Structure formats: C-alpha cells, structure tokens
Amino acid sequence: MNKADDIQQEALAMLRELVRIDTTNPPGRELAAARYIAGIAEAEGIPFELVETAEGRGNVIVTLKGREPGPPLILLSHLDVVGAKAEEWKHPPFAGEIADGYLWGRGTIDTKQLTAMELMTMLLIARRKLVPRRDIVLIATADEESGSEFGLKSLLKTHGELFRNADVVSEGGGFPIRVNGKTFYLCEVGQKGLCQVKFTYKRVPNANPFYPENAGMRSFAELLRRIAAANWEGEVPKTTERLLAELLAACGQRADGMALDVRIDYLREKVSPLFGRMIKAMTESTIALTMWNGGRSRRELIGEYEATADIRLLPGVSRQEVESRLNALCEGLGIDFEILVCQSGYDSGAEGELYEAIRAAIAVHAEGAKVVPFIATGTSDGRYLREYNSRVFGFSPVLAEDMTFEQAVTMVHGVNERISCDSIGFGTATLHEAVLHYGLGGERHD
Structure with a gap:
C-alpha cells in the first residue's frame, strides 16, 4: 500500500x-x-x-x-x-x-x-x-x-x-x-434566493347553501393556471452566461448570436435532460405551488382556502420585485399573500x-x-x-x-x-x- x-x-x-x-x-x-x-x-x-x-x-x-x-x-x-x-x-x-x-x-x-x-x-x-x-x-x-x-x-x-x-x-x-x-x-459559486409565500382566499359567507358559491375554488384554480404560465425571466447571471459559453465552446459552438433557449436545448441534448432543466432554472426565477388546502363541507357557508409556494430567485432580485410579481398573480382573484421567508441569492x-x-x-x-x-x-x-x-x-x-x-x-x-x-x-x-x-x-x- x-x-x-x-x-x-x-x-x-x-x-x-x-x-x-x-x-x-x-x-x-x-x-x-x-x-x-x-x-x-x-x-x-x-x-x-x-x-x-x-x-x-x-x-x-x-x-x-x-x-x-x-x-x-x-x-x-x-x-x-x-x-x-x-x-x-x-x-x-x-x-x-x-x-x-x-x-x-x-x-x-x-x-x-x-x-x-x-x-x-x-x-x-x-x-x-x-x-x-x-x-x-x-x-x-x-x-x-x-x-x-x-x-x-x-x-x-x-x-x-x-x-x-x-x-x-x-x-x-x-x-x-x-x-x-x-x-x-x-x-458552485452562488445560489438562487429562497422565498416562501402563503396565499389565502378572502372568505365570503354564502347566503344560500343550495346555490353554492365556489369562488374560492375557482380563484385558486386560476392562481394555479397563472403560476404554471408564469414567465419570470430576468437578467441572466454572468456566471450562468460563462457556464453556457464554456460548455458550448467544448462543442465547437459560439454563444454569440445564439438565442438563450437554443443554447439550453443544445446542451440538454449534449449532456442530459436533467442538466438541461437545471441550466434553464439558472436563467430565471421560478415559482412552484407546494401545498394547497381548501374547501367546505356541504352544510358550511364559508369555505377556507390556503396555499403555499416556493420561489427561487435569481441573484439580484429584490423583495419589492417579488411583491410586484405576487400582486400581479393575485390581481382580481380575491386572494391575499404573505411572504413568510425572503432570502436573496x-x-x-x-x-x-x-x-x-x-x-x-x-x-x-x-x-x-x-x-x-x-x-x-x-x-x-x-x-x-x-x-x-x-x-x-x-x-x-x-x-x-x-x-x-x-x-x-x-x-x-x-x-x-x-x-x-x-x-x-x-x-x-x-x-x-x-x-x-x-x-x-x-x-x-x-
């Protein structure tokens, strides 16, 4: 030995x-x-x-x-x-x-x-x-x-x-x-920030149980749709740009003039789908619903609805920008939000x-x-x-x-x-x- x-x-x-x-x-x-x-x-x-x-x-x-x-x-x-x-x-x-x-x-x-x-x-x-x-x-x-x-x-x-x-x-x-x-x-030279949010539907008494008002359920369904469609792009970190450039250079490709999605798709094929998803997440802030509780029993006149979400923020994204994005997601739905944790990347x-x-x-x-x-x-x-x-x-x-x-x-x-x-x-x-x-x-x- x-x-x-x-x-x-x-x-x-x-x-x-x-x-x-x-x-x-x-x-x-x-x-x-x-x-x-x-x-x-x-x-x-x-x-x-x-x-x-x-x-x-x-x-x-x-x-x-x-x-x-x-x-x-x-x-x-x-x-x-x-x-x-x-x-x-x-x-x-x-x-x-x-x-x-x-x-x-x-x-x-x-x-x-x-x-x-x-x-x-x-x-x-x-x-x-x-x-x-x-x-x-x-x-x-x-x-x-x-x-x-x-x-x-x-x-x-x-x-x-x-x-x-x-x-x-x-x-x-x-x-x-x-x-x-x-x-x-x-x-690893950096990390995305972490933000945890709780959404709450403003409970409204229902006057007639025989004509149920399912506004809370509809509002949260729409919130889910908006979250799934959310496009929270921002300035791509310099470190991520450098990573993309060095990996593309290994393949004989130049990053100049190549659209971001094209670069990511190219590396997804060259490395793996998992790595492609990881690179995609390095280029934008993301939001994902992590828990959803809500509803009412047949005899209840008031329904209660809550959800929590996990947001991963690119370095440089401020709490003010997070609040602005959340306001847009909740607009017109009768849903309030509370930021439980907000840590910068x-x-x-x-x-x-x-x-x-x-x-x-x-x-x-x-x-x-x-x-x-x-x-x-x-x-x-x-x-x-x-x-x-x-x-x-x-x-x-x-x-x-x-x-x-x-x-x-x-x-x-x-x-x-x-x-x-x-x-x-x-x-x-x-x-x-x-x-x-x-x-x-x-x-x-x-």
Whole structure:
C-alpha cells in the first residue's frame, strides 16, 4: 500500500464512523459526530472548540493557525442528514458498509464525505508541520437540513466575525459532467434566493347553501393556471452566461448570436435532460405551488382556502420585485399573500484565489478536465454568509469514472446514497491540493 492508499483508507475510515453516527434531522443529535471530530483533532494536537447549541446538538471548530493576520480559509460542512427508510435500501443507511467498491450510507454524498475530506486535509497539513499564510478553519455544523437554527445561524451569533471576508469551501459542487468527450467539474459559486409565500382566499359567507358559491375554488384554480404560465425571466447571471459559453465552446459552438433557449436545448441534448432543466432554472426565477388546502363541507357557508409556494430567485432580485410579481398573480382573484421567508441569492463570481486554487488542483488530479462555475438552484448554509462578505465555493469532487452528474444529484436525499472508495481518495487529494495552493501562497508541496 502506498501513501495515497493510506490516506484514502484513513479518510474512508473516518467517513464510515461518521455515517454510523445517526444524525438524522430531526432530531439531529449531531453532538456525537462533533465530539468524534474533536477527539481526532485532540489526538493530533490541533486546537478545537465544541459549541453546544442544545441538548445533543452542536458544532465543532478545528483551527490550524497561520503566520499572518487576515480572514481565514474556512472548510465548511454539516453533520446532520435527512431521514432514510432502511427497508428501501440495498445496504443499511447507517451501517457504513462497503460493497462493490462503494461506501453506502446516508451522508456519503450530503455531506459527511466533505467533512471527512476536509478533516483529512487538516491532518495532512498538521502532520507535515506546514504553517499556512492565514488560519485554516474546519467548521462542521448541525441542523443544515432543517434551517440551521442549531447550526450555522447559532454559530454566527457567537463567531460571526470569523466569517468576515473569508473564503469558504462548502458543499454543492464537485460533480463531473461530460460534454463532447470532455470532462468538466462544476464549482458552485452562488445560489438562487429562497422565498416562501402563503396565499389565502378572502372568505365570503354564502347566503344560500343550495346555490353554492365556489369562488374560492375557482380563484385558486386560476392562481394555479397563472403560476404554471408564469414567465419570470430576468437578467441572466454572468456566471450562468460563462457556464453556457464554456460548455458550448467544448462543442465547437459560439454563444454569440445564439438565442438563450437554443443554447439550453443544445446542451440538454449534449449532456442530459436533467442538466438541461437545471441550466434553464439558472436563467430565471421560478415559482412552484407546494401545498394547497381548501374547501367546505356541504352544510358550511364559508369555505377556507390556503396555499403555499416556493420561489427561487435569481441573484439580484429584490423583495419589492417579488411583491410586484405576487400582486400581479393575485390581481382580481380575491386572494391575499404573505411572504413568510425572503432570502436573496448570491454570486461570488468565478474568480479569486480560492477559485484559482480549485482549478489548479483539478489540473493536477484530473488531467484534461476543467472547472466551470454555476449558480445552484437549491440552498445550503452558504446563503447565511452573504452579509459577512464571505466568498463561498461549493466543491466536493468525485471521480468522473465512478459517478455521473445524474447519479450524484438523484442520490442527494435519495435511496442508496453512496460514494466510491476511490472517490474519497480522489476528493481528499484534490481538496488537499487546493488548500495547499491557496494556503501556502500558490506553492505545491508533494
């Protein structure tokens, strides 16, 4: 066994232990996983801090001190996972079993694998007694899957300045796609915003039950029709334009003069329908009804109708624009709306030291592959760091030979979540390379 194999096996062993610690959220119970990480840091002589936020819940911070002051490099991940029904899985979701060259279990893609890779990176730097330019800080949090109240949001109240102007490696990217025989690794540099809305019909008493007034039902049917037909186009983010241009160039096509829909359709055929839908969602804000309750019994004179909707906003879309769009949707229907949550999207841009370090690392460990930026259509803890001027890059790389983009995406929160053992080695080596390139001033240290 060579050194690379040893590193892969150690990272794999840590991931297996993390998978075996059931942190299904709710209820979470992430503190056990945080203590496991703290125990490893303590054994290696690396300073750490456990931050307990509720009974059985908490975050862990592990710090490699740098030689210069300034914003740190933060390696962020979360320890909680969504639920899993064991009877639906080929291998038990919390057993950490290895079969067919893969480690099976909840969290192997979202996102305990990133925790293990980041922790292994910290250990390798510490063991070689390398001193980075500035602090490198691993932060593994609780509660990301349920709103982060006991995780990052709580941590920001006590450690918020740690994130000020920091570069952050987080989840959301690192999945490979193949375009015209070429491999591209997606690096998340931004996220769409999240808006949640409740619609309510203005209840009107019906004077005669024998002549029912179904205005509420008709109004919501029309609202559904308007939502389905809604076209919420806006200015396409520069990052999305860059993604389209780079992928089209790989096919010998120029984006100049090609209509947006034509470009998307072309890449849908070249990559996959799923990827085509994802790119389409990167070019516009979207709204989808998520729940609808309403009606009345035969003897009731008043019907009650409510619905909720999920809106994903392009970076730069304001709350005022959302309100204007919702007013137009509800006009003339007797339906009121209430905005429950409205969080702006962000775009860190495909530039800067950390992005260049990620590109350099892929050039070393995935010969011929390129890194391309994208705006995620989902959300993660990165959304809470916008006010701290953090630059968040989602990158947890897996081997292109072992997992397609479609497989990776469908396993997030899905059945039979797994990662190849070789991908743990590849991901750790690539992340370690990127951190060294960034943290040691662009030097490469074999």
